[in-house]
Amino acid sequence: MFGTSGTTTGTAAIGINKSGEVVGDYDGEEHGFTYSPGGKYATFNVPQSTDTLPAAVISAGIVAGSFVPKKSGRPEGGFLRSP
Numbered sequence: 001m002f003g004t005s006g007t008t009t010g011t012a013a014i015g016i017n018k019s020g021e022v023v024g025d026y027d028g029e030e031h032g033f034t035y036s037p038g039g040k041y042a043t044f045n046v047p048q049s050t051d052t053l054p055a056a057v058i059s060a061g062i063v064a065g066s067f068v069p070k071k072s073g074r075p076e077g078g079f080l081r082s083p
Contacts, residue, residue: 015056023054023063046079
């Protein structure tokens with residue numbers, strides 16, 4: 001079990017790969033995170049976005065997901081994040 005300290009709306013694990021690396025979001029989908037089986041925890045945000053929504057992680061540690069741009073009226077975009 002793990003969580004992000006200082007969050008106001010919780011932590012949600014969304015995806016896991018065969019190596020046991022977990023991706024998800026916290027604080028109402030505003031921030032993304034990765035968590036490795038060894039206990040390494042990293043947070044990230046897509047630049048110029050209001051929400052970062054990781055959806056999957058492959059064995060190489062590459063995270064795929066979507067984000068909501070800060071400028072209103074723009075559609076959601078996709079991202080890939082390398083380890």
